Structure formats: C-alpha cells, structure tokens
Amino acid sequence: MASISLLPIYGELSADRVTYVDIDLETGVWSEVEAGGELVPGRILAAFQGGQVVQKILFSDGTPRNVQYFGVPEPGAALRWHAANYPSVRGEIWQPFAREGSGSCRKGHFTGSNAIVDMVKMEYLDDDLDLISEEYYTPDGRLLERFEYRYDSEKELLETLSYNRHGELIDIESHVDE
Numbered sequence: 383m384a385s386i387s388l389l390p391i392y393g394e395l396s397a398d399r400v401t402y403v404d405i406d407l408e409t410g411v412w413s414e415v416e417a418g419g420e421l422v423p424g425r426i427l428a429a430f431q432g433g434q435v436v437q438k439i440l441f442s443d444g445t446p447r448n449v450q451y452f453g454v455p456e457p458g459a460a461l462r463w464h465a466a467n468y469p470s471v472r473g474e475i476w477q478p479f480a481r482e483g484s485g486s487c488r489k490g491h492f493t494g495s496n497a498i499v500d501m502v503k504m505e506y507l508d509d510d511l512d513l514i515s516e517e518y519y520t521p522d523g524r525l526l527e528r529f530e531y532r533y534d535s536e537k538e539l540l541e542t543l544s545y546n547r548h549g550e551l552i553d554i555e556s557h558v559d560e
Contacts, residue, residue, distance in 0.1 A: 399430045450474040457491040457499070465497035485509055501526075512537055525549075 401414045403426050429437040440448040449468050454460045457475040464473040473493045479486040485508040492501040502519040512533060518526040528545040544553040 398432070401428060401430070402426065403428045446471045448472045448474065450476065452476045453478045461491065461493055461497040461499065464493060465495070470495050479507075482506065485514065486511075510537065 403414055426441070427439040428435050434453065436452050438450045438452075439446050440450075446468060449464060449471055451460050451464070451474065454475050454477060457477065460475045461473070464471075464475070475491045475493070477489045477491075479488045485506060487504055487506045490503040490505070491499045492503065494500055499521045502521060502523075504517040504519070505513060506515045506517075508514050513531055515531065516529045518528070520526060525547050527547060528549070530543040530545075532540045532543070534540050539557045541557060542553075542555040543551060544555070546552050
C-alpha cells in the first residue's frame with residue numbers, strides 16, 4: 383500500500399495511511415490498490431485515520447478534480463487550506479454525522495476555486511445508513527431543491543421524489559424494472 387502522501391493531505395485530519403482505492407459500485411465495498419508510489423490516473427486516493435476515510439481525492443485524466451474531507455467539525459480552516467493547496471479543484475468539506483430523530487444527518491460545504499462556500503448540502507440517513515433525503519441550499523440558507531428516496535423491505539431503491547425550492551413535488555423517478 384502507498385504509505386506516503388502523494389498529494390497534500392489536510393493536516394487537521396491526522397491521516398495515518400494514504401493509499402489508492404477502488405470502490406465496487408454494486409456493493410459499496412472498498413479495496414486498496416497497489417500504486418507503487420506514483421499517481422495513477424482514474425483512481426481515488428484516500429487518506430485514512432484508523433479505519434475511517436478522512437480525505438478522498440478523485441482524479442480524471444490524472445488530474446485532481448474533486449477533494450472531499452470527512453469529519454471536519456468546523457469548515458472554515460479546511461476551506462482555507464483547500465483553497466491554498468487545491469486552488470482550481472472543487473472541494474467538499476463534510477461535518478461529522480449527528481443524530482437526528484430515528485437516523486442521522488451530516489452537512490457538506492461545497493467550494494470552487496476559492497475558500498468561499500457556494501453550496502451547502504444536507505444528507506439524512508435512516509438507522510440502516512440508507513440515504514433517505516438530500517437538501518441543497520445557498521450559502522445563506524435558502525433551499526434550492528430537495529430529494530427523497532423510498533426503498534422496499536429489502537432496501538432496494540424504489541423511487542426518487544424531487545421537490546423545488548418551494549417544497550412542491552416536481553418529479554417522481556421510478557427505479558423499478560418493469
């Protein structure tokens with residue numbers, strides 16, 4: 383496994399291991415990939431603290447396209463660090479999960495090529511950690527759109543409901559094969 387940082391890793395996250403990973407999109411299972419200490423196009427570079435991913439760098443054509451930071455209590459310092467280290471790369475700073483009703487939620491702060499948040503996303507999960515809704519907001523807190531996800535008893539996604547900024551249902555997308 384790659385044991386050195388090939389790209390800047392946000393120091394506040396205290397990563398103890400950096401390696402390339404592949405994700406099986408069917409199962410969601412992560413597997414580490416031997417990289418030989420070189421940047422590998424088309425891979426995801428992940429920094430871990432214990433068994434938790436604290437930073438992911440997604441590549442396209444060998445260039446970082448998106449950097450995600452996880453478990454960041456306050457996004458301000460991470461936003462500034464991202465702007466200094468990845469000035470032309472989209473960033474997502476995710477706060478830790480918090481208990482909410484019968485599930486949990488987390489807040490993500492999205493930034494472009496500066497330290498300014500241009501969108502906020504709230505994700506709500508049930509007790510089984512299935513995504514049940516997402517809400518997108520402007521930086522000043524105005525709702526842009528909302529999505530709800532409905533599952534069957536086997537936790538297969540049945541449909542996605544889309545709502546506009548006024549809370550009006552605008553679309554229902556079925557995910558059931560007919």
